Amino acid sequence: MQLARAAVLNADGTFSIEQFAVPRSLDGAVIEVEACGLCGTDLDVASGSLPIRTPLIPGHEPVGRILSIAENYAQTTGLKVGDRVVVPAELHCGECAGCRADESCLASPGTHGFLPTTLSPGLWGGFAEAMVLSPQTRPLRMGTSAPLQRASLFNLLGAGWSWAVEAPHLQSGQSVVVLGPGQRGLACVLAATSIGANVIAVTGLGSRDQQKLAVALALGAENVFDAETSDIESEILRVAPDGVDVIIDTTPHSTDAVTHAMNLVAPGGTIVIAGLKGAPVPFFSTDTLALRRITLRGVRSVTRSGFRNALTMIESGDERLDLLHTHHFDIEHVQDAIDTLRDDPSAIAVSLGRAL
Numbered sequence: 001m002q003l004a005r006a007a008v009l010n011a012d013g014t015f016s017i018e019q020f021a022v023p024r025s026l027d028g029a030v031i032e033v034e035a036c037g038l039c040g041t042d043l044d045v046a047s048g049s050l051p052i053r054t055p056l057i058p059g060h061e062p063v064g065r066i067l068s069i070a071e072n073y074a075q076t077t078g079l080k081v082g083d084r085v086v087v088p089a090e091l092h093c094g095e096c097a098g099c100r101a102d103e104s105c106l107a108s109p110g111t112h113g114f115l116p117t118t119l120s121p122g123l124w125g126g127f128a129e130a131m132v133l134s135p136q137t138r139p140l141r142m143g144t145s146a147p148l149q150r151a152s153l154f155n156l157l158g159a160g161w162s163w164a165v166e167a168p169h170l171q172s173g174q175s176v177v178v179l180g181p182g183q184r185g186l187a188c189v190l191a192a193t194s195i196g197a198n199v200i201a202v203t204g205l206g207s208r209d210q211q212k213l214a215v216a217l218a219l220g221a222e223n224v225f226d227a228e229t230s231d232i233e234s235e236i237l238r239v240a241p242d243g244v245d246v247i248i249d250t251t252p253h254s255t256d257a258v259t260h261a262m263n264l265v266a267p268g269g270t271i272v273i274a275g276l277k278g279a280p281v282p283f284f285s286t287d288t289l290a291l292r293r294i295t296l297r298g299v300r301s302v303t304r305s306g307f308r309n310a311l312t313m314i315e316s317g318d319e320r321l322d323l324l325h326t327h328h329f330d331i332e333h334v335q336d337a338i339d340t341l342r343d344d345p346s347a348i349a350v351s352l353g354r355a356l
C-alpha cells in the first residue's frame with residue numbers, strides 16, 4: 001500500500017477524506033486497519049468538546065494487520081508482517097513503573113487518534129486505511145480466526161474486564177449491579193457473568209435504553225430497571241435485601257448514580273466509578289465509607305491484563321459478543337457512524353473500516 005485514505009477531522013468540525021503517503025522506512029510499524037471501534041470519546045472529539053489539535057485522524061480502538069515493521073521494533077514486540085494486532089491507544093514512555101511492569105503507562109507521552117496530521121507522517125489515527133505505530137506503541141497480537149465485528153470489540157471488552165472484574169476483585173457468586181447499559185456497561189455485564197458473578201440488575205433510561213436493557217438480559221443480567229419510571233433503590237433492595245457486593249457506575253454526568261450506589265452497596269462492598277460526572281456529588285459522606293467499610297475505586301481506560309482477557313474472550317468464540325456489535329461503516333461514512341453512536345437507540349458497539 002503506497003497511499004492510504006483517511007477521515008480527517010478539520011478545525012470547523014467537518015470531516016474530509018484525504019490521501020496520505022504510507023511511509024516506507026520507519027522505526028515502528030504500519031498496519032492496514034481492518035476496523036476501528038468508536039466510543040463516547042469520539043463523540044466528544046467530533047463535537048469539539050475535548051481540547052484537540054486539528055487536523056486530526058481520530059480513532060483510538062484499531063485492529064489491523066502489520067504491513068511493515070522495523071527490525072528493532074519487531075524484536076522488542078515479537079511481531080512480524082501479517083500479524084493481526086489490536087492497538088491500545090496510549091503511547092508508552094518505557095521508563096515508568098507501569099511500563100516496566102508491562103502495564104499501562106503512568107506518564108503516557110501521547111495517544112493514537114489524538115496526534116495531528118501535521119505531525120509527520122500524519123497517519124496516527126484508526127479512521128484510516130493504514131495507521132503508523134510509533135515505537136512507543138505496544139500492540140497485542142490477536143488470532144486471525146475471529147470475525148472482524150468481534151475483533152473490533154477489544155477495547156470495550158477490555159474495559160469491562162478491567163472495571164467489573166479486576167478493579168473490585170470480583171469473585172464468582174458475588175452480586176453485581178451495573179448502572180448504565182451503554183457499550184461499556186454491557187461489557188461489564190459480560191465480564192462479570194463470565195466469571196460466575198450474579199449480575200442482579202442493570203439500570204438505564206427507559207426512554208432511550210430499551211434495546212440495550214434487552215441485551216443486558218440476553219447477556220445474563222437477572223433484572224433490568226428503568227431509572228426514569230421506577231425507584232431503582234427500592235427495586236434493587238427488593239432483590240438484594242442485604243445490599244450489593246459490587247456496583248459499577250458507568251453513567252456519565254449522573255451524580256445521582258453515585259448516591260444510589262452508596263445507598264445500595266453492602267457493608268464491606270465495592271463501588272467502581274467509571275463515568276465522569278463533571279461535577280461534585282452532593283452530600284457525599286466519607287463517614288458512610290468508613291462506617292460501612294466501603295471501597296470506592298476510580299477506573300480509567302483499560303489495563304494491559306484487561307486487553308489480554310478481551311482477546312481471550314474474542315478468540316473463545318463466545319457468540320454473545322455478536323449482541324454487542326450493532327453497526328459498521330466505511331470511512332467515507334464517518335459522520336454517519338458518529339451520528340449513529342450518538343443518536344440511534346439501537347447502537348451499542350459501532351465500528352469503521354473495511355467491509356466485514
Ligand SMILES: [Zn+2]
Nearest residue numbers: 093096099105
Ligand atoms: Zn510509562
